[in-house]
Amino acid sequence: MPQMHQYEVVIVGAGGAGLMAALYASQGASTAVLSKLYPIRSHTGAAQGGVGAALGSEEEDHPEWHTFDTVKGSDYLGDQDAIEFMCTEAVPIVYELEHMGLPFNRTPDGRIAQRPFGGHTNNQTGKPIRRAAYAADRTGHMILQTLYQQCIKQRVTFFDEFQVLDLLVEDGAARGVVAVALATGELHVFHAKAVVFATGGYGRAWEITSNAHSYTGDGIAIAMRRGVPAEDMEFFQFHPTGIYKMGILITEGVRGEGGVLINDKGERFMERYAPRVKDLASRDVISRAMYLEMSDGRGIAGRRYLHLDVRPETVNRYAEADGRTRPDGAPYRVTGEEILAKLPDIIDFCRTYLGVDPVTQPMPVQPTAHYAMGGIPTDLNGHVLLSQDGAAMAGFFAAGECACVSVHGANRLGTNSLLDILVFGKHSGLQAAAWASHNDYLRLPSEPEGTVLQQLEALRSDRGEERPAELRRRLQEAMSEGVGVFRTEAGMKQALATIVELKDRYSRVRIDDRGRVFNTDLLEAWELGCLLDCAEVTAVSALERTESRGAHARDDFPQRDDERWLKHTFAHFQPGRITLAYKPARITLFQPKVRVY
Amino acid sequence: MQVMLRIRRFNPEIDARPHDETYTVEADPNDQVLDLLNRVKWYQDGTLAYRRSCGHGICGSDAMRINGVNRLACKVLVKNLGDRITVEPMLGLRVVKDLILDMEPFFAHYRSVLPYLVNEEPAPERERPQSPQERARFDDSTKCILCAACTTSCPSFWADDEYVGPAAIVQAHRFIFDSRDRAAAERLQILSDQTGVWRCRTVFNCTEACPRDIHVTQAIAEVKKAITTGRLD
Numbered sequence: 048m049p050q051m052h053q054y055e056v057v058i059v060g061a062g063g064a065g066l067m068a069a070l071y072a073s074q075g076a077s078t079a080v081l082s083k084l085y086p087i088r089s090h091t092g093a094a095q096g097g098v099g100a101a102l103g104s105e106e107e108d109h110p111e112w113h114t115f116d117t118v119k120g121s122d123y124l125g126d127q128d129a130i131e132f133m134c135t136e137a138v139p140i141v142y143e144l145e146h147m148g149l150p151f152n153r154t155p156d157g158r159i160a161q162r163p164f165g166g167h168t169n170n171q172t173g174k175p176i177r178r179a180a181y182a183a184d185r186t187g188h189m190i191l192q193t194l195y196q197q198c199i200k201q202r203v204t205f206f207d208e209f210q211v212l213d214l215l216v217e218d219g220a221a222r223g224v225v226a227v228a229l230a231t232g233e234l235h236v237f238h239a240k241a242v243v244f245a246t247g248g249y250g251r252a253w254e255i256t257s258n259a260h261s262y263t264g265d266g267i268a269i270a271m272r273r274g275v276p277a278e279d280m281e282f283f284q285f286h287p288t289g290i291y292k293m294g295i296l297i298t299e300g301v302r303g304e305g306g307v308l309i310n311d312k313g314e315r316f317m318e319r320y321a322p323r324v325k326d327l328a329s330r331d332v333i334s335r336a337m338y339l340e341m342s343d344g345r346g347i348a349g350r351r352y353l354h355l356d357v358r359p360e361t362v363n364r365y366a367e368a369d370g371r372t373r374p375d376g377a378p379y380r381v382t383g384e385e386i387l388a389k390l391p392d393i394i395d396f397c398r399t400y401l402g403v404d405p406v407t408q409p410m411p412v413q414p415t416a417h418y419a420m421g422g423i424p425t426d427l428n429g430h431v432l433l434s435q436d437g438a439a440m441a442g443f444f445a446a447g448e449c450a451c452v453s454v455h456g457a458n459r460l461g462t463n464s465l466l467d468i469l470v471f472g473k474h475s476g477l478q479a480a481a482w483a484s485h486n487d488y489l490r491l492p493s494e495p496e497g498t499v500l501q502q503l504e505a506l507r508s509d510r511g512e513e514r515p516a517e518l519r520r521r522l523q524e525a526m527s528e529g530v531g532v533f534r535t536e537a538g539m540k541q542a543l544a545t546i547v548e549l550k551d552r553y554s555r556v557r558i559d560d561r562g563r564v565f566n567t568d569l570l571e572a573w574e575l576g577c578l579l580d581c582a583e584v585t586a587v588s589a590l591e592r593t594e595s596r597g598a599h600a601r602d603d604f605p606q607r608d609d610e611r612w613l614k615h616t617f618a619h620f621q622p623g624r625i626t627l628a629y630k631p632a633r634i635t636l637f638q639p640k641v642r643v644y
Numbered sequence: 645m646q647v648m649l650r651i652r653r654f655n656p657e658i659d660a661r662p663h664d665e666t667y668t669v670e671a672d673p674n675d676q677v678l679d680l681l682n683r684v685k686w687y688q689d690g691t692l693a694y695r696r697s698c699g700h701g702i703c704g705s706d707a708m709r710i711n712g713v714n715r716l717a718c719k720v721l722v723k724n725l726g727d728r729i730t731v732e733p734m735l736g737l738r739v740v741k742d743l744i745l746d747m748e749p750f751f752a753h754y755r756s757v758l759p760y761l762v763n764e765e766p767a768p769e770r771e772r773p774q775s776p777q778e779r780a781r782f783d784d785s786t787k788c789i790l791c792a793a794c795t796t797s798c799p800s801f802w803a804d805d806e807y808v809g810p811a812a813i814v815q816a817h818r819f820i821f822d823s824r825d826r827a828a829a830e831r832l833q834i835l836s837d838q839t840g841v842w843r844c845r846t847v848f849n850c851t852e853a854c855p856r857d858i859h860v861t862q863a864i865a866e867v868k869k870a871i872t873t874g875r876l877d
Contacts, residue, residue, distance in 0.1 A: 085747065087790055088695075088703040102770075145771040148761025148824065150779060150786050157773035182786070188702060189786060196760035230740060259697040295700045395857070396700060399719055400674070516686030559690030562657045565741045568690035 049225070049234035049496045054079040054204070055483035057224055057239040058476070059211045059266060062089035063187070063465065064447025065245035066194035067472030068429075068479065069203045072243070075480030079237065080203060081226050083210035083261065083570075086195050090247055090259045091468065094187025095392065096300030097162060097179025098144075098469070099462030100137035104158040105177040105374045110134045112170040113178060115637060117463060120166040120329045121456025122597035122607065123639040124279070124615070124632050129427055129452045131636065133463075136470045141180050144469065149193040151182050152389075162389075163303040166329035166460040166644070175303075175327045177374070179462040184298050184392045190465060209235065210570055211265070212499045214242060215492060216273045219433065220441035222489045225499045229570070232563025236495045240486050241442045241479035244270065244423060244431075245472060248448040249581040250283075253416035253531070254523040257289055257296035261574075266449040268577035270423050271584065271620035275431060275440065276628075278451040279421035279615050280581070281589035282598045284459055285532050287333040289415025291352040293400060297393050297412055299461040301405075302326040304389055305366050305381060306357035308337070309409060310345040315365065321644035325369075328644035331458040331598045334414040338532050347411065354409035357390070359383050361409075383407075414532055420459055420598065421588075422451040424617065429475025435617040435630035442482060442489075446475040453615060456632070457597020506572045511557035515572040518549050518556070522575075522582055525549075530586050535602045543586040550579050580620065587625045588616045609639050645727060647671045649680050651692065652732040654739050662739065665689075673723035677710055677731065681717060681743075694743040701855055704791030708743050709734050714793040714853040734796035736805060750792050753808040757816040757834055762827035778823040785818040785863055787856040794850035794860050800843045807843040808835070810850035810860045817863040821876060828876060836871045844868070 056072040058065050061082035072078045082089065101108040113134040118127055145151060145159060152160035163175040182189040198205070206226070213225040215236075223238040246266025250258030271277050287308070288297040302308075307315045307326050320336040321328035328336075341351055363380050371379040383406040387394055390405070397403045397410055423445040424432040431443040447468040454467055522545075529542025553576060560568035594608035595601050614629040647669050654662040667684045678696055685692045694717070695705040701719040709732040710720055722729070737745040763772075788811065795801050795809035816835055820828040835841045841864055850860040870876055 084697055084703070084705070085751075088697050088705050090698065090703070092789070093698050093700070093702050142767075142770055146763075146767040148819075148822070150782070150822070151771075153774050153776045153779045155776065157775050159771050183783075185702075185787070188789070192786075193761075199755055200760040259703065260699055261697045293700075392702075399701070400721070514687065560693075562655060562691070564656055565693045565744050567693055568685070 049236045051236050051238065052079065053238045053488070055240045056243065056479045057081065057237045058243040058245060059224060060089070060245035060247060060447070061086035061205065062091035062245060062247060062447060063190050063194060063468035064472035065243070066191070066198055067469055068243050068245060068446060068476030070194065070197055070201060071473050071476030072480045073201060073203050076483040078204065079206060081206045081209040081211055081224070081237065083208065083229070085207050086205065087191060089191060090262055092188045092191040093257070093259065093296065094465055095184040095296060095298035096164060096303065097181035097186050097462045098141060098190070098465035099164065099167060099178050099460065100141040100180055100466065101134065101178060102138055102141060102159055102161060102180060104154055105161050107169070108176055108178055110138060112168070112176070113137065115170055116167050117454065117460055118637050119642060120458055120460040122458055122642055123456065123609070123613065124453070124596060125456030126453050126633040127635040127637065128633055129454050132427055133454050133466060133470045137466050140469045140473065144190065144193060147193050147197050149182065149189050151180055162300055163327055164461045165299050165302065165327045165333070167462070168324065173323050175324055179300070179303065181300065184300055184390045187465060211269070212502065212573065214269050214273045215495050217489070217492050220489055221443035222491055223495070225496050229565050232566055234496050234499060236491070238488060238491055240483040240488055241444060243429070243475050243479050244445040244449055245447045246449045248419040249578060250416045250418070252522060252526050252578045252582040252585070254527040255289060255292070255294040255413065256416040257286055257294050258416065263574035264577045264581035265574060266445070267422055268580040270431070271580060274433070275423055275443070276434065276617040276619045277421060277584050278424035278617055279453060279588070280585045280618060281592050281616060282420035282457045283416065283585060284330055284418040284420060284598050285334040285414040286330055286417035287337055287414055288355050288412040290396065290400060291411035291413050294415040295396055295400065296415065296417070297355060297410060298390070301355060301357050301390060301393065304357065304386065305362035305371070305379065306355055307361060307365050308333070309354040309356050310340045311347050311349065312345055316340050316345070324644045329458055329460060331600070332644055334532050335600055337414055352411045352413045355412045356409040357386055357405050358407060358409065359386060418459055418464060419448055420451065420453070420455040420457065422449045425450045425452055427452065427474070428478040429471055430478060435628045442486065444475040444479050446471040457599060502573065503569065505554070506556060506558060506569055507561070511555040513552045513556045515556050515558065515575045518552055519575050519578065521545065522549055522578060526582055530589055533600050533602055534589060536590065539586055539590045543583070543590065546579060546583045546586060550583070553579060584618045584620055584625055588618050588627065591627055592616065613639065645671055645673060647680060647722060648728050649684065650730045651684070651742070653742055655691065655741055671722045673721070675722045676718045677720045677722070677725070677729065678706055678717040680722070680729070681731070693741045702789060704789035707734060707791040707793040708732065714797045716791060716793070716855045719855050734792065736796045736802045737792070747792065749805060750795060750809070750811070753812040754790065754815055756808060757812050758827055758831055759815040759819070761819060761822065761825050763824055764826070772824045774823055782818050782821040784858050785814045787858050788814050788818070789856060791855060793853040793855055797849040797853040799847055799849065800845055804843070806839045808839055810844070810864060813841055813864050813867055814858060814860055817867055820867065820870065832867070832871050835867055841868050841871065
């Protein structure tokens with residue numbers, strides 16, 4: 048028999064979105080946070096460069112400019128009312144984080160320091176703008192720490208290392224979750240009035256990724272299996288600068304501080320692809336440019352990487368060529384010490400993993416699978432949508448990377464993920480508590496743990512012979528080849544065929560560990576099932592979209608097609624069958640234009 | 645290259661006491677120790693248990709004793725260790741399974757030092773101003789990822805786990821020296837208790853162990869000085 052718990056609000060995931068939701072929900076309702084990791088191990092901590100907000104600390108800026116840049120960055124697929132809401136909320140919420148204690152870097156006059164980031168511009172001049180509020184190159188780490196600190200202060204209830212395996216749904220209403228306590232292997236049923244998913248993305252479906260091993264799409268997969276559609280899954284961001292072969296993130300802040308991408312001929316090739324903002328174009332544009340350079344044989348030594356160069360002499364040379372100035376009008380020049388002070392972590396990564404010192408040597412980089420723009424569809428309050436028609440699901444909320452509001456559309460701007468988790472984490476927490484105060488507990492299904500028991504028994508069966516690690520490796524290979532930066536019909540069909548084959552083999556998986564205590568063998572195998580489901584929906588959604596928009600770039604359909612495709616994909620998942628429906632993008636402020644940087 | 649990887653194993657459901665097992669693993673000199681553990685788990689013995697998440701030294705999950713020294717498995721490369729590598733759980737906390745420790749006592753110490761900003765004055769509409777110099781004063785201690793490598797390398801903590809340990813002191817330091825905070829006196833009171841900073845014998849193991857290169861011993865010394873002088877300079 049599972050152990051039973053009852054909380055008005057149950058939050059799944061303890062990264063930035065989950066903790067923000069917890070801080071707000073727990074003020075109005077009894078709240079529990081369940082996380083498969085200790086909260087401070089969450090992947091929010093890996094975010095580096097900054098959180099976007101038009102504070103105007105360093106130069107004139109406006110939420111309206113931030114809104115436009117985000118709409119343009121999304122390749123006009125982002126819902127503009129949601130984007131406007133997020134960019135307006137950005138300013139007070141960043142100050143709120145500061146009041147909670149977040150140690151932002153400071154300007155000489157004591158304000159929150161801001162740095163330039165890709166796709167963020169002064170809307171009058173079109174030049175890069177300092178909008179990313181940052182704490183060195185560990186902004187995500189500081190956000191995660193600060194929110195967790197506040198949760199301790201507020202005595203939020205945590206169930207650490209509780210992995211959620213199922214969402215309890217009956218008659219279209221969420222009623223709780225089923226989780227396994229890793230330390231004991233026992234099942235726990237959490238009866239709730241409102242459930243908030245803040246479970247992150249699924250970058251581990253690709254070979255080269257900046258994502259944590261734990262980023263396996265659990266929340267999205269669980270929701271899909273319970274009848275919730277997945278929105279815009281074909282849009283997955285490849286960050287331009289992952290460490291070669293390892294995928295470890297090198298922040299866009301490097302380019303914000305003046306670093307440039309260089310090909311084998313020593314050219315700053317982004318001048319050709321984005322004449323105005325160059326290395327600070329948005330991520331999809333840069334990742335594609337890098338692929339084209341490498342395909343044309345201009346990778347370093349002909350190989351599949353390029354150089355990211357932040358050596359002071361390089362930065363200063365191009366800053367002079369660009370006429371870049373500091374806020375006080377003085378020419379922008381940097382020293383090695385300043386680079387080290389502003390980017391200590393990535394310098395440490397490069398020294399540790401590559402034996403390269405970025406102050407004196409360029410860094411070898413390649414695009415790395417980074418961020419899911421798609422996910423569980425929600426409205427502005429984090430309320431989960433059951434269909435493209437806008438019907439919401441009783442008692443179910445989602446926020447952060449696992450959710451799709453949609454504020455990122457077809458391509459997310461750097462710094463907007465940290466903003467997303469703060470704004471929508473907060474509002475989903477508030478709304479979940481409000482929901483709880485207006486609704487009673489609904490009856491739990493009989494034998495609520497039944498589905499989980501079946502899934503785990505299937506994985507534990509003695510009949511299988513397939514190693515989960517081998518299936519995962521094949522999946523990552525297939526996704527990288529067929530559903531990567533550039534896509535074709537043939538490539539995606541091939542990937543999809545492989546996924547279908549792997550799903551069949553997955554039914555015959557064999558694990559070694561028969562125990563209960565920290566059976567990570569069993570749970571990694573279960574997570575592989577989530578990755579397979581997320582990957583399948585991604586490939587199916589991508590195959591159907593016969594255009595190129597944002598992160599979805601097709602060789603066979605190279606143009607954006609607003610007439611047919613200015614709409615969100617809603618993938619409805621059933622075992623063996625995925626059906627697609629569509630919903631128009633909401634356009635309130637800016638009519639789609641050709642997107643040039 | 646081939647690496648002989650010796651791992652201290654303990655399964656509470658089977659074993660009365662820990663034992664070592666040795667695995668031969670194919671490795672690239674640039675592999676992380678975490679890559680080797682993954683290779684064992686994924687292709688040789690799925691029962692091996694350890695924590696891991698980010699895989700690049702930021703989440704703090706995979707701190708363990710590698711060739712006798714506390715390290716993050718994802719931040720040590722094979723080429724810096726050679727072809728014989730020994731991996732054990734860190735010392736001073738109860739082993740739950742294999743390389744996994746019961747972290748609760750560690751986090752309880754962390755929670756005991758008021759590890760959050762305390763300032764009940766009404767907040768301004770915008771930020772509380774802070775000069776770059778004030779911000780720099782506690783920069784080093786903001787890097788802590790709570791991996792416990794420092795605390796579990798400390799002989800004073802091994803001798804008595806009531807000692808709050810270096811990690812909790814670093815976390816207290818982060819707020820004591822933050823110009824926006826108002827609870828330094830309270831934290832210094834907590835840390836002047838008999839389970840506080842005076843247990844530190846300046847062995848420097850913590851500083852050596854820190855994967856984030858925090859000057860842990862110096863932070864502890866600064867807290868000691870603040871208690872002794874009653875001043876925060």
